[in-house]
Amino acid sequence: MRYALQRIGQLLVVFVVVTFAVLVAMRLGAGGHRELARRMLGGNVTDQQVDEAVRRYHLDSNYLVQYLYWLKGFVTFDLGYSSANSMSVAKLLAPRFWTTALLGIYAIAVGLLLAVPAAVIQAHRRDSWIDRLGNVASFIGFGVPAIVLGIFLQLAFSLHWHLFPAIGDSIYPWQQFGAHVRNFLLPTLTLAIPQAAIYTRLLRADMVATLQRDFVVLASAKGMPTRRILWRHALRNSLLSIVTSVGTSLGGLLGGAVVVETLFDLDGIGSQMVISVLSRDLFTVQACVAFVVFIVVVVNLVVDLSYSLIDPRVRMARALA
Amino acid sequence: MTRPRPLQTAGRPAEGPLIELTDVRTHFATERGLVRAVDGVTLTIQRGRAVGLVGESGSGKTVLSRSIMGLLPRRGVVRSGSIRFEGTELIDAPRSTLRSLWGREMAMVFQDPMTSLNPLMRVGEQIAEPLRIHLGQSRAEARDTTIRLLTEVRIPSPAERLRQYPYELSGGMRQRVMIAIALACGPTALLADEPTTALDVTVQAQILALLSEERRERNMTLVLVTHDLGVVARHTDEVAVMYGGKVVERAPTAALFRRTRMPYTEALMRSIPTVDDPPHTRLAAIPGRPPDLVEPPPGCRFAARCAYARERCHAEEPSLVASSDDPDHHYACWYPVGTVEPVALRPADPAAVG
Amino acid sequence: MTVLRRLRRAGGWFAATWLVALVGLAVTAPWLPFVRAADEKVRVGGKLQSRYRLGPGRHALFGVDNSGFDIFARCIHYARNSLLVGVSATVIGLLVGGALGVAAGYFRGWVDRIVSVVIDCILSIPALVLAIVLVSRLDDIRQELPGLGWVTRRWQVVAALSLLAVAPLARIVRAQTLALREREFVLAARSLGATSRRVIATEILPNLVPTMVTVASTGLGLLIAAEGTLAFLGVGLGESWGYLIEANRRRLDKAWWATVFPCLMLFVTVMAFNLLGDRLSRRFDVREVIT
Numbered sequence A: 001m002r003y004a005l006q007r008i009g010q011l012l013v014v015f016v017v018v019t020f021a022v023l024v025a026m027r028l029g030a031g032g033h034r035e036l037a038r039r040m041l042g043g044n045v046t047d048q049q050v051d052e053a054v055r056r057y058h059l060d061s062n063y064l065v066q067y068l069y070w071l072k073g074f075v076t077f078d079l080g081y082s083s084a085n086s087m088s089v090a091k092l093l094a095p096r097f098w099t100t101a102l103l104g105i106y107a108i109a110v111g112l113l114l115a116v117p118a119a120v121i122q123a124h125r126r127d128s129w130i131d132r133l134g135n136v137a138s139f140i141g142f143g144v145p146a147i148v149l150g151i152f153l154q155l156a157f158s159l160h161w162h163l164f165p166a167i168g169d170s171i172y173p174w175q176q177f178g179a180h181v182r183n184f185l186l187p188t189l190t191l192a193i194p195q196a197a198i199y200t201r202l203l204r205a206d207m208v209a210t211l212q213r214d215f216v217v218l219a220s221a222k223g224m225p226t227r228r229i230l231w232r233h234a235l236r237n238s239l240l241s242i243v244t245s246v247g248t249s250l251g252g253l254l255g256g257a258v259v260v261e262t263l264f265d266l267d268g269i270g271s272q273m274v275i276s277v278l279s280r281d282l283f284t285v286q287a288c289v290a291f292v293v294f295i296v297v298v299v300n301l302v303v304d305l306s307y308s309l310i311d312p313r314v315r316m317a318r319a320l321a
Numbered sequence B: 001m002t003r004p005r006p007l008q009t010a011g012r013p014a015e016g017p018l019i020e021l022t023d024v025r026t027h028f029a030t031e032r033g034l035v036r037a038v039d040g041v042t043l044t045i046q047r048g049r050a051v052g053l054v055g056e057s058g059s060g061k062t063v064l065s066r067s068i069m070g071l072l073p074r075r076g077v078v079r080s081g082s083i084r085f086e087g088t089e090l091i092d093a094p095r096s097t098l099r100s101l102w103g104r105e106m107a108m109v110f111q112d113p114m115t116s117l118n119p120l121m122r123v124g125e126q127i128a129e130p131l132r133i134h135l136g137q138s139r140a141e142a143r144d145t146t147i148r149l150l151t152e153v154r155i156p157s158p159a160e161r162l163r164q165y166p167y168e169l170s171g172g173m174r175q176r177v178m179i180a181i182a183l184a185c186g187p188t189a190l191l192a193d194e195p196t197t198a199l200d201v202t203v204q205a206q207i208l209a210l211l212s213e214e215r216r217e218r219n220m221t222l223v224l225v226t227h228d229l230g231v232v233a234r235h236t237d238e239v240a241v242m243y244g245g246k247v248v249e250r251a252p253t254a255a256l257f258r259r260t261r262m263p264y265t266e267a268l269m270r271s272i273p274t275v276d277d278p279p280h281t282r283l284a285a286i287p288g289r290p291p292d293l294v295e296p297p298p299g300c301r302f303a304a305r306c307a308y309a310r311e312r313c314h315a316e317e318p319s320l321v322a323s324s325d326d327p328d329h330h331y332a333c334w335y336p337v338g339t340v341e342p343v344a345l346r347p348a349d350p351a352a353v354g
Numbered sequence C: 001m002t003v004l005r006r007l008r009r010a011g012g013w014f015a016a017t018w019l020v021a022l023v024g025l026a027v028t029a030p031w032l033p034f035v036r037a038a039d040e041k042v043r044v045g046g047k048l049q050s051r052y053r054l055g056p057g058r059h060a061l062f063g064v065d066n067s068g069f070d071i072f073a074r075c076i077h078y079a080r081n082s083l084l085v086g087v088s089a090t091v092i093g094l095l096v097g098g099a100l101g102v103a104a105g106y107f108r109g110w111v112d113r114i115v116s117v118v119i120d121c122i123l124s125i126p127a128l129v130l131a132i133v134l135v136s137r138l139d140d141i142r143q144e145l146p147g148l149g150w151v152t153r154r155w156q157v158v159a160a161l162s163l164l165a166v167a168p169l170a171r172i173v174r175a176q177t178l179a180l181r182e183r184e185f186v187l188a189a190r191s192l193g194a195t196s197r198r199v200i201a202t203e204i205l206p207n208l209v210p211t212m213v214t215v216a217s218t219g220l221g222l223l224i225a226a227e228g229t230l231a232f233l234g235v236g237l238g239e240s241w242g243y244l245i246e247a248n249r250r251r252l253d254k255a256w257w258a259t260v261f262p263c264l265m266l267f268v269t270v271m272a273f274n275l276l277g278d279r280l281s282r283r284f285d286v287r288e289v290i291t
């Protein structure tokens, strides 16, 4: 429990420091607070509107005060006003959130689906041709830039085989399931392949070490079938490294989401962020970045806390601490 | 406490050879060259007997016992000779044959109970696993059997232990769990590789007593690996002494202690702790160091450290022969203990002494 | 075993050859007779080959784009930006990240605490998101603050990518320094009264070089990929492979070459740096992986 609180504290510090830095970066450089308000509202605005914005977002105070009001807004989903879309940022981002969240979840799921069997087989048949093939594949998957991978997938699956649309549409599963799958498949693959490569590398290394441990040899000596030894005994003990790799590679995943959403024309947080950056929509950019950092922080916390679910010893040690 | 009847002991022939080793060699390919960890062992283990496998650290006891089980790394191992278990050749047997024997016919207890249990699996499940898979027991049956097994290895309040994880148990308890796992399917042979070295002295005696008792009740064959001749004296019927990957002396336990022939065995005996020693005294180790297993010396492998060694010992390798007065007593030595006077050791490697 | 080793060696050679050739071509492009200028339109028999009229072939190795520019020529000329930006950012990352890492690992205490928090913060923002925001904000800030006229888009991209390089390098260097400062030879030097500066310069830094070089090599690949991605998103440089991809990708069905060749350039170059990093990590026995 103490450990959990400590970890939450650390991550909270990171979140606050980062979002504060983003706020300052966003608002830095404007001549005065009225000028700033004008820029944040964008377009032609009346003096009255400017006054109201200054009052509402406390733009005439120092950055710290502005930040505290921003933070208050963030927790109450009052994320400001999107100048480019003339609507509230919360309203703009809400549907886009689902696109990005679904993409992320699919990518992690598909990545694991590819990586876990690959890593287990590679570790089991270490140095065989299949292991080498796996190593080469994950080396390429790790290095290939998302744009390149996405373009190649479009080339193969949409233009050559006409299987999936290259230009997607953010259709949600609760709207039209078939169309959803067709639209999300290539983006998901583009995100999942590099993830799978990272997971495979880490899990394979961990499994190779686990397979040499005494208790795995004992499981053989008990006459357990190979499948059971690999999946029940060894994999379970390597779960930590999977969870860790999902956590540490999340930043890359979210960065990839920016590219993939743009490349496949999906309306997500990532593509919206790029559009807002280009149209100088300050509120929206700030909200997008804060949101992404929030996800990173939360997932890292979940990863950390899940260690104790996986390993009873950690559970015990923390109960005692 | 009344002890439950042991499982699965009926219907086995009581006599005759169980494990027959002929010129068994297990070599490891390493960067330094071929490590001849086991280098030509011939040995027959009779049913229902307790056989001690003794020798210094590095003499190849673990490798030999794992060779018998077939539990060696898949890569970089060169094996030859013949290992027959109940008449079945194991040395080139497919893994499926071995797997059908493991747990059911031969089981093993490892040296370190701290690392040998799966840290993330409840103790009960680790014992029940072979019962369910090999004997096809239902969940409830397996649970009952597990509790009986835990009672048998004298673990208090067994029903509660089932739900515990290994880290919640002491070393002695874990080794008892290991034994329970090994006994679960009523194996014909149990190979215990230094089952007590990792434990406290008092616990050691209990574990060994438990193993002996189980062996007698189940009419099981026990191969007890140890470097402690004291243990051998109390718990075995026969002994094979290993040195540098070879068996150098082999005899019924009583005969070995009555009339030690091999100078190496004699030296080992001198290192048995006596009751008078304060606990944790360092044993009088044999001066010198074990032979290089990549390029073993040409003659007797022990010659360099032997107080009786003569010219011949350095040049010609003695083979394992039966003693003239006792056909059960075999030794590999040109000048057995009592036939020549000891000479001063060559000051080969003073640093290794003491 | 030998097959694998040979393959790996072949990979290393391939990477080195590709990189040497690419650098050579990029630098000498203006003087090479077979490379058109980046803004010279392709004409065959005096006729302008615009609207993707020409596929890959004799007149234009990689085909032409919508305006009739030579894709091959642009790929070669634009390689300059990728390499220049990548190398500059890596050098800055090595210097700043190295300095921060050594300081944090060697002096520990509050220096370490501050550096660690800063690293954690930077790493909590997805690298690409950080780069996008940074480059675009620098655009505005440059215009608003006086005296920054000399800053070009290229320097903004370098600045953003440097920040991406600093954090992981600082983290790895810090960890290594922490380990090194407890090693015998460092303890010996310190007990003999050597100053911190001397210990760092003579004992710590030389031991950090293999790791830093290895990480920097793979990192260079990642940074070049990031440069291409920024350009692709419209936040980076116009004269970039990424921009070529963005400009032509919607005509993938009609003129695959205009997209695919820039993709291949980016892909092979990134892979070459990764291969180099892989070779180096085996050579120096460096285990750290950057993700």
Ligand SMILES: Nc1ncnc2c1ncn2[C@@H]1O[C@H](COP(=O)(O)OP(=O)(O)OP(=O)(O)O)[C@@H](O)[C@H]1O
Binding pocket: B028, B030, B035, B036, B037, B055, B056, B057, B058, B059, B060, B061, B062, B063, B064, B073, B227, B293
């Ligand atoms: N996988 C392996 N690869 C290379 N050499 C090995 C391997 N396993 C064992 N050896 C070598 O074989 C020799 C015999 O080892 P073994 O473990 O059988 O000794 P031991 O008699 O069991 O000793 P101890 O009392 O220390 O357990 C040692 O020199 C060891 O280094």
Ligand SMILES: [Mg+2]
Binding pocket: B061, B062, B063, B193, B194
């Ligand atoms: Mg051993």
